[in-house]
Amino acid sequence: MCGIFGIEGREDAANHVYLGLYALQHRGQESTGIVAWDGARIGLERGMGHVAEVFPAEVIARLAGRRALGHTRYSTSGSSVVENAQPIVVTTSMGPIGIVHNGNLTNALTLRKRLEAEGSIFQTTSDTEVILHLMARNPRAELVDSLIVALTEVEGAYSLLVITAQGLIAVRDPHGFRPLAMARLAGPNGIATCFGSESCAFDLLGAELERELEPGEVVLVDGTERRSYRIPVAGTPRRCAFEHVYFARPDSVVFGDPVGEVRRRLGAQLAREAPAAADIVVPVPDSGLFAALGYSRESGLPFEFGMTRNHYVGRTFIEPRQSIRNFGVKVKLNPVRALIRGKRVVLIDDSIVRGTTSRKIVGMMREAGAAEVHLRISSPPTAWPCYYGIDTPRRSELIAAQKSLEEIRAFVEADSLAYLSVDGLLASLSGPRASYCTACWTGDYAVPIAGEDRRQAELFPAESDLP
Numbered sequence: 001m002c003g004i005f006g007i008e009g010r011e012d013a014a015n016h017v018y019l020g021l022y023a024l025q026h027r028g029q030e031s032t033g034i035v036a037w038d039g040a041r042i043g044l045e046r047g048m049g050h051v052a053e054v055f056p057a058e059v060i061a062r063l064a065g066r067r068a069l070g071h072t073r074y075s076t077s078g079s080s081v082v083e084n085a086q087p088i089v090v091t092t093s094m095g096p097i098g099i100v101h102n103g104n105l106t107n108a109l110t111l112r113k114r115l116e117a118e119g120s121i122f123q124t125t126s127d128t129e130v131i132l133h134l135m136a137r138n139p140r141a142e143l144v145d146s147l148i149v150a151l152t153e154v155e156g157a158y159s160l161l162v163i164t165a166q167g168l169i170a171v172r173d174p175h176g177f178r179p180l181a182m183a184r185l186a187g188p189n190g191i192a193t194c195f196g197s198e199s200c201a202f203d204l205l206g207a208e209l210e211r212e213l214e215p216g217e218v219v220l221v222d223g224t225e226r227r228s229y230r231i232p233v234a235g236t237p238r239r240c241a242f243e244h245v246y247f248a249r250p251d252s253v254v255f256g257d258p259v260g261e262v263r264r265r266l267g268a269q270l271a272r273e274a275p276a277a278a279d280i281v282v283p284v285p286d287s288g289l290f291a292a293l294g295y296s297r298e299s300g301l302p303f304e305f306g307m308t309r310n311h312y313v314g315r316t317f318i319e320p321r322q323s324i325r326n327f328g329v330k331v332k333l334n335p336v337r338a339l340i341r342g343k344r345v346v347l348i349d350d351s352i353v354r355g356t357t358s359r360k361i362v363g364m365m366r367e368a369g370a371a372e373v374h375l376r377i378s379s380p381p382t383a384w385p386c387y388y389g390i391d392t393p394r395r396s397e398l399i400a401a402q403k404s405l406e407e408i409r410a411f412v413e414a415d416s417l418a419y420l421s422v423d424g425l426l427a428s429l430s431g432p433r434a435s436y437c438t439a440c441w442t443g444d445y446a447v448p449i450a451g452e453d454r455r456q457a458e459l460f461p462a463e464s465d466l467p
Helices: 013-023 108-117 128-136 143-151 199-205 242-247 259-273 289-299 322-332 356-367 405-412 422-427 451-459
Strands: 003-008 031-037 042-048 067-073 088-092 095-105 156-164 167-172 181-187 190-196 208-212 217-222 225-230 280-283 307-309 333-335 344-349 372-377 416-419
Touching (some): 003 013, 003 095, 003 156, 003 167, 013 031, 031 156, 067 156, 067 167, 095 108, 095 128, 108 128, 128 143, 143 217, 242 259, 259 289, 259 422, 322 333, 333 356, 344 356, 356 372, 356 405, 405 416
Parallel strands (some): 280 344, 344 372, 372 416
Antiparallel strands (some): 003 067, 003 190, 031 042, 156 167, 181 190, 181 208, 217 225, 307 333
8 A cells, every 4th residue: 555646736846745745654654755847857756764754855855846746655566675666767758757656456467577578678576667668668649648558458456646748647547446536726826736645635735625536537737737538448436445444544535435434433333233241442543543432432331542552653564574563563552551450341453464463462451451352343354365455465364264253263362353244344435335345355356366467466475576
């Protein structure tokens, strides 16, 4: 999962992208980059680490221009090295191009091997670079036409921002897996256009959210002129429901729903489906907070901040190495002993993926004196890998694919365990049920992976290199 942000029409465009990425830091903490067009050339700055670390004031000052875009990365394809940090910038017969990508292409390996056999030389192991090579092989007078031709060949999840001499281009794939929205930013010299993964980035800048891009929509902005195109590939909407469960910030509006309100509804539904004889409701911060509030209100049990989080530590789920995930749990979370000692606790978390983190958290609660720990999960069991941009590539890594509910309960050492049902989750969202992707819970893939790409996904972790 990654965060992308772009702006067209402000003199200090790179500064605005910096702020937008700062608001989207939760979507990826491995690397970040910004690219700007000054009317003559594309300037690029990128590096490993967080936005504030990579972009001190003197670095931002090198990125002049009224057009800029940026990226904050968590790797799902391509290893975690600076060469794979985005934006990726290339020079083509159509001029310089910079691109950022949120999502994962499901036929990237097949396309890459074909392109290499035809003479293409790749500079990264990222699936995003495939799009640039397809564009270079299909030049058009209007660069947006070249991009659309390239996108007819790729499959999977992609929200893209592309910077060129001809304008700033925003794209959502025909299924709309990943969010991408557009906003207006008023200024002394007119209206600028912003694009971002989540609306919280617009809030920071004081921009007004206009709408989400439609699935399969391509928007080109040059100055104040906007043009909309369509990718000529059929696709039914399949928006990632896990955005609401975990990834998005609670102050964002994603897929038309306020994220915090959705999580509160998930918790309330969970209380109806899986009540517990307990004294207090305790969230696992931060993504469990709103679900726990909903559970508390619906059940009538008191809500307590029985666990505190160190906010100077990143999100452990999206860190790429298991060793970091294991270390991060105790550094990140600590129980508030005075609140939970002797209490029967309903512990609310957003998901269980591998189970090791949940086991540690339940153990912390017991060590702190909880009389009972009843674990409640505000999403269904994650039993299938995601091929669209989440780091769960192998089914063998997912505890719900290997163990029964009782076996999972025993493994995490909880007194009881219950998940929210798929029906309960979908009922908490405002859109049509069929418009959401639930593949990680149901195995219902809108875009299946076939052949060599599937073998690659099953054999190697998501952050491993493409061979």
